[in-house]
Amino acid sequence: MKRMPIIEMVGINKSFPGVRANKNINFRVYPGEIHALLGENGAGKSTLMSILAGLYRPDSGTIKVKGSPVRLRSPRLALQAGIGMIYQHFRLVNNLTVAENVMLGSPGRIRTRGDLIEKRVRELSEKYGMAVNPHARISHLSLGEQQRVEILKMLYRGCDTLIMDEPTTVLTPQEVKDLFNTMRLMADRGKAVVLITHKLNEVMEIADYVTVLRRGEVVGSDHIENLDENALTHMMVARDVIFQELNRATQSGSTVLEIKDLTVPSDRGHAAVRKANLELHQGEIMAIAGVAGNGQRELVEAMAGLRPIRAGSIRMQGKEISHLSARERTAMGLTLIPEDRMGMGLVPNTSVVENAMLRNYQFPEYRRGGLLNYAKLEAYTHSLIDRYQVVVADIHHPVNYLSGGNLQKLLLGRELDLNPKVLIAAYPVRGLDVAAAQAVNEIMLEERSKGTAILLVLEDLDDIFRLADRVAVMYDGEIKAVLDVSETDIDSIGALMLGAQRVGV
Amino acid sequence: MRLRLVRRNNDSWLIKVAVPIASILLAILVGWIFLALSGYEAAETYRRMFYGAFGSAYNISETIVKAIPLALAGLAVSVAFRMKLWNIGAEGQLYMGAFAAGGVVMMLGDWPSILLLPLMMVAGFIAGALWGFIPGVLRALWNVNETITSLLLNYVAIAWVGFWVFGPWKDPNAMGFPLAPRFPEAAYLPVIPGSRVHIGILVAILVAIVLYIVLKYTRWGYEVRVTGESQEAARYAGMDVAKNIILVMLISGGIAGITGMIEVSGITHRLQQDISAGYGYTGIIVAWLARLNPFAILLVAFLFGALLVGGFGVQTYGIPYAIVLMLQGAVLFFLLAGEIMMKNRVIISRED
Numbered sequence: 001m002k003r004m005p006i007i008e009m010v011g012i013n014k015s016f017p018g019v020r021a022n023k024n025i026n027f028r029v030y031p032g033e034i035h036a037l038l039g040e041n042g043a044g045k046s047t048l049m050s051i052l053a054g055l056y057r058p059d060s061g062t063i064k065v066k067g068s069p070v071r072l073r074s075p076r077l078a079l080q081a082g083i084g085m086i087y088q089h090f091r092l093v094n095n096l097t098v099a100e101n102v103m104l105g106s107p108g109r110i111r112t113r114g115d116l117i118e119k120r121v122r123e124l125s126e127k128y129g130m131a132v133n134p135h136a137r138i139s140h141l142s143l144g145e146q147q148r149v150e151i152l153k154m155l156y157r158g159c160d161t162l163i164m165d166e167p168t169t170v171l172t173p174q175e176v177k178d179l180f181n182t183m184r185l186m187a188d189r190g191k192a193v194v195l196i197t198h199k200l201n202e203v204m205e206i207a208d209y210v211t212v213l214r215r216g217e218v219v220g221s222d223h224i225e226n227l228d229e230n231a232l233t234h235m236m237v238a239r240d241v242i243f244q245e246l247n248r249a250t251q252s253g254s255t256v257l258e259i260k261d262l263t264v265p266s267d268r269g270h271a272a273v274r275k276a277n278l279e280l281h282q283g284e285i286m287a288i289a290g291v292a293g294n295g296q297r298e299l300v301e302a303m304a305g306l307r308p309i310r311a312g313s314i315r316m317q318g319k320e321i322s323h324l325s326a327r328e329r330t331a332m333g334l335t336l337i338p339e340d341r342m343g344m345g346l347v348p349n350t351s352v353v354e355n356a357m358l359r360n361y362q363f364p365e366y367r368r369g370g371l372l373n374y375a376k377l378e379a380y381t382h383s384l385i386d387r388y389q390v391v392v393a394d395i396h397h398p399v400n401y402l403s404g405g406n407l408q409k410l411l412l413g414r415e416l417d418l419n420p421k422v423l424i425a426a427y428p429v430r431g432l433d434v435a436a437a438q439a440v441n442e443i444m445l446e447e448r449s450k451g452t453a454i455l456l457v458l459e460d461l462d463d464i465f466r467l468a469d470r471v472a473v474m475y476d477g478e479i480k481a482v483l484d485v486s487e488t489d490i491d492s493i494g495a496l497m498l499g500a501q502r503v504g505v
Numbered sequence: 506m507r508l509r510l511v512r513r514n515n516d517s518w519l520i521k522v523a524v525p526i527a528s529i530l531l532a533i534l535v536g537w538i539f540l541a542l543s544g545y546e547a548a549e550t551y552r553r554m555f556y557g558a559f560g561s562a563y564n565i566s567e568t569i570v571k572a573i574p575l576a577l578a579g580l581a582v583s584v585a586f587r588m589k590l591w592n593i594g595a596e597g598q599l600y601m602g603a604f605a606a607g608g609v610v611m612m613l614g615d616w617p618s619i620l621l622l623p624l625m626m627v628a629g630f631i632a633g634a635l636w637g638f639i640p641g642v643l644r645a646l647w648n649v650n651e652t653i654t655s656l657l658l659n660y661v662a663i664a665w666v667g668f669w670v671f672g673p674w675k676d677p678n679a680m681g682f683p684l685a686p687r688f689p690e691a692a693y694l695p696v697i698p699g700s701r702v703h704i705g706i707l708v709a710i711l712v713a714i715v716l717y718i719v720l721k722y723t724r725w726g727y728e729v730r731v732t733g734e735s736q737e738a739a740r741y742a743g744m745d746v747a748k749n750i751i752l753v754m755l756i757s758g759g760i761a762g763i764t765g766m767i768e769v770s771g772i773t774h775r776l777q778q779d780i781s782a783g784y785g786y787t788g789i790i791v792a793w794l795a796r797l798n799p800f801a802i803l804l805v806a807f808l809f810g811a812l813l814v815g816g817f818g819v820q821t822y823g824i825p826y827a828i829v830l831m832l833q834g835a836v837l838f839f840l841l842a843g844e845i846m847m848k849n850r851v852i853i854s855r856e857d
Binding site: 304306325326327328330336338340343344345346347348349350354357358359361362367370371372374 | 722724730734
């Protein structure tokens with residue numbers, strides 16, 4: 001069967017200063033197809049799709065839509081050609097309603113019939129199995145619902161090729177199921193869906209066809225029937241990542257950190273963490289499981305001294321620390337790898353040295369005659385990036401040039417050099433490619449065998465089973481249960497994570 | 506046709522030198538056309554302008570006289586800008602510094618120079634620092650926008666000085682002009698003989714050197730830079746953000762206060778109403794054009810001084826002040842445009 005591809009990209013090249021993001025890429029999408037674009041971070045997936053969405057222009061190459069060549073000079077022109085992209089960060093106006101957001105920017109006259117749009121939104125959401133109330137304000141919607149609004153926006157404008165950039169990152173397991181259902185409905189009606197991802201299981205579950213990118217080049221593309229996870233992984237990283245079972249001999253010792261009835265306010269003032277109790281032992285990894293936004297952030301910030309608590313106690317080695325400053329807690333051996341790697345853990349627009357010294361600039365041994373001893377700080381930076389295998393062109397370059405994996409290794413290395421007794425890490429492998437995530441996980445396990453008590457906030461249930469000894473499930477600010485990982489399974493944790501609440505609207 | 510800006514990834518030395526020169530030449534060209542259209546002799550105007558700024562030892566010294574307060578005000582605001590604190594209040598801090606210095610003279614005018622001048626400078630620093638402290642503490646503790654508070658305090662400071670020179674400190678011998686009594690000579694800053702260039706030039710250079718070292722080589726300077734890039738990171742690293750905001754505003758205001766002291770002690774020799782020709786505001790432009798680099802601030806301030814003094818030069822030739830302002834504006838405009846050209850390449854693409 002020879003069909004006409006709905007999208008055909010031929011010989012696409014795109015360079016950014018210092019990087020060739022896309023090298024001579026050929027890419028075809030057929031109607032009715034869910035096409036996964038797979039690759040590690042920095043493989044060029046987003047660049048390629050941003051070209052298709054009219055955000056970037058290729059340096060060379062041609063793009064055909066339904067057989068005829070087009071020049072997609074702007075997102076608007078791409079939309080007119082029927083191509084819509086949904087980014088990881090949604091482009092929605094928070095204080096407008098769903099219908100108003102859908103209408104916003106659509107071609108047409110200034111005055112539009114609100115009721116017609118609502119009717120159309122309702123039709124579309126029913127047709128594609130997306131439950132959304134057209135009257136609801138965006139700020140009241142969950143991230144999953146906001147994503148549906150984005151999809152509706154594209155459908156309303158008549159897109160027949162929908163590009164989704166890592167759409168499942170922000171979703172609960174149930175929402176992922178709903179999204180896949182919607183994607184399938186769209187494909188069944190002859191639309192094409194491009195799914196940018198680096199998650200293998202999603203590809204195996206939903207995709208019809210896979211294109212794998214590595215370092216800006218297409219390294220393989222095939223129907224999903226002809227592929228399996230190992231083959232895909234091999235293509236992605238060009239080396240066999242061993243999904244080894246990690247050593248998990250229980251060896252946990254005495255209690256290092258103890259939280260009692262801890263209540264922590266959120267930025268808006270309501271209790272984001274309510275009466276939480278937790279005990280962390282020496283040499284164990286405790287995971288906090290939960291859908292993002294259930295109080296994990298507030299919990300770890302309160303523990304690290306970055307957020308005031310409302311009630312309860314935090315004791316470290318028997319000593320109350322809830323009144324101590326962040327720096328005093330760090331000095332006692334409690335350190336945090338924050339969720340915001342760049343911006344909290346690392347300082348943007350400053351050099352690698354200036355980031356490496358964020359902790360030890362205050363220590364007298366890095367001073368000479370009252371001034372900072374840069375020779376010594378640079379030597380320290382070199383030793384740090386050597387030991388933690390941070391790939392850096394020049395330690396005087398801004399950290400912004402580093403990839404996510406290298407940023408995280410730099411951050412982790414700096415904090416681990418403090419020899420912490422308690423290490424708290426929020427989403428330590430979020431956004432990292434397979435190899436970097438593996439390296440980070442190995443560092444965590446090594447710390448654990450040194451006897452450090454580790455608290456990991458994780459979102460990937462597989463990671464919990466790969467790394468943790470125990471898991472605490474958070475839901476709506478409460479710690480619902482603390483379980484031994486060896487005595488539980490994914491389904492029970494998943495159920496606890498979702499609480500009793502029905503997902504969706 | 507479409508114009509696009511693409512960020513340059515390496516700026517070569519050639520560009521760094523060529524772009525500012527080309528900017529100034531272009532400004533001169535545009536001004537030329539404008540002058541010609543208005544019926545003035547462009548070549549002669551420029552000659553006079555250049556002569557006014559650099560043509561004689563005296564003229565150069567006058568340029569330096571203007572550059573000193575501009576440099577100090579630029580250095581003052583640059584400290585706050587490093588931490589992304591928008592201190593727009595250097596003008597008011599300058600007036601408060603001048604007021605305090607004047608106050609010292611009013612009370613202790615018979616003291617010897619060697620005691621009086623340092624005392625005036627300390628008083629100027631403290632008064633300016635206090636004027637910086639108010640927006641600083643409001644920002645640090647209650648997150649009140651320092652741009653607005655520091656700006657509004659300018660009017661308070663100017664009115665405050667006005668009150669004293671119109672009222673209690675009005676010189677009975679000033680024939681009704683709002684001037685405080687002339688300082689005794691002990692309160693004059695030492696000058697290079699035969700010119701008005703005073704020791705303030707050394708103060709400006711010293712402040713630039715100290716700021717450079719403090720920001721680059723001290724723990725506190727490092728904290729300021731980190732806090733400027735990300736307050737979250739600063740808090741995470743255990744830095745006392747609130748304390749640093751207040752300290753930075755104190756220092757920024759204090760340097761502006763010294764500027765005021767130097768103007769009254771070195772130039773006007775008395776407290777009066779219009780001590781500053783908007784130095785506190787122009788200092789903001791100076792600081793940004795110099796990209797907050799202390800030594801570049803000295804250089805840019807000199808250029809601005811030349812623009813001001815050169816402008817006075819042509820007024821005697823019968824050219825209206827508005828045209829002088831226009832020429833100054835053109836130089837600024839092209840320098841800023843050149844700055845963008847320096848950081849980016851322009852790509853012209855033809856739309857088909």
